[in-house]
Amino acid sequence: MEKLLENIHPILQALIAGLFTWGMTALGAAIVFFTKEVNRKFLDVMLGFAAGVMAAAVYWSMLAPAIKIATARNMIPWLPAAIGFLTGGIFLRVIDRILPHMQLSFPVEKVEGIKTSWHRSTLLILAMTLHNIPEGLAVGIAFGAVAVSSSYATLTAAIALAIGIGIQDLPEGLAVSLPLRRDGMSRLKSFWYGQLSGMVEPAGAIIGAVAVILAQSILPYALSFAAGAMFFIIVEEIIPESQSGGNTDLATMGTIVGFVVMMILDVAFS
Numbered sequence: 697m698e699k700l701l702e703n704i705h706p707i708l709q710a711l712i713a714g715l716f717t718w719g720m721t722a723l724g725a726a727i728v729f730f731t732k733e734v735n736r737k738f739l740d741v742m743l744g745f746a747a748g749v750m751a752a753a754v755y756w757s758m759l760a761p762a763i764k765i766a767t768a769r770n771m772i773p774w775l776p777a778a779i780g781f782l783t784g785g786i787f788l789r790v791i792d793r794i795l796p797h798m799q800l801s802f803p804v805e806k807v808e809g810i811k812t813s814w815h816r817s818t819l820l821i822l823a824m825t826l827h828n829i830p831e832g833l834a835v836g837i838a839f840g841a842v843a844v845s846s847s848y849a850t851l852t853a854a855i856a857l858a859i860g861i862g863i864q865d866l867p868e869g870l871a872v873s874l875p876l877r878r879d880g881m882s883r884l885k886s887f888w889y890g891q892l893s894g895m896v897e898p899a900g901a902i903i904g905a906v907a908v909i910l911a912q913s914i915l916p917y918a919l920s921f922a923a924g925a926m927f928f929i930i931v932e933e934i935i936p937e938s939q940s941g942g943n944t945d946l947a948t949m950g951t952i953v954g955f956v957v958m959m960i961l962d963v964a965f966s
Contacts, residue, residue: 732874733878795822938951
């Protein structure tokens, strides 16, 4: 895969990676064509796995390279990472307060964000869209980083990040389409809405890549920003959802396994 991508412009690389992660979301949503029920234990384990993958990516794919790049540029090593991480978390917190959405296991009465009369399907899609914004940015920034700082960011590591995020997108697509199917929506519509949340990832990937290529000085801040935004989603949304079904031990083990898988991907291929 690396040989196929290495002669392609970094922005196009980011787009391809974003399309891949969107495709993985769609693949997860497509399970609705075969069943409208998935064992809750399985879903909680998969959500925990997704949280673990994202948590490992936060450090190995974003914060660690940001610190190395800052050090190489004679910056205070921890400062860009701290500023970017906090800014990313605050940014997602603001969106979380404004964008109407709901967690999967919550009743409609517990809608987060601005009060609205939107249907449950729309709120579920927006919740997963909120998850996918920082994921798309992270993928794009990783590929953009290769173009501007190949000494500290490699194409292999960017590919590994895209694969890791794609793997954890599978349960996210499933987590939207199945509730809609159980609510009586047709298989096709459930699939359509399930994959819809992943459409922001290619756009986010392009934005992330363009930003770091045009403004190379922001690279350590951009990597840390994506890390902070992803970490907010992990703690605020995914881990609580994985624990809400009463399968806390299984979900926790899923998180640990996901963390190890992403760690191996990043370290082995960086």
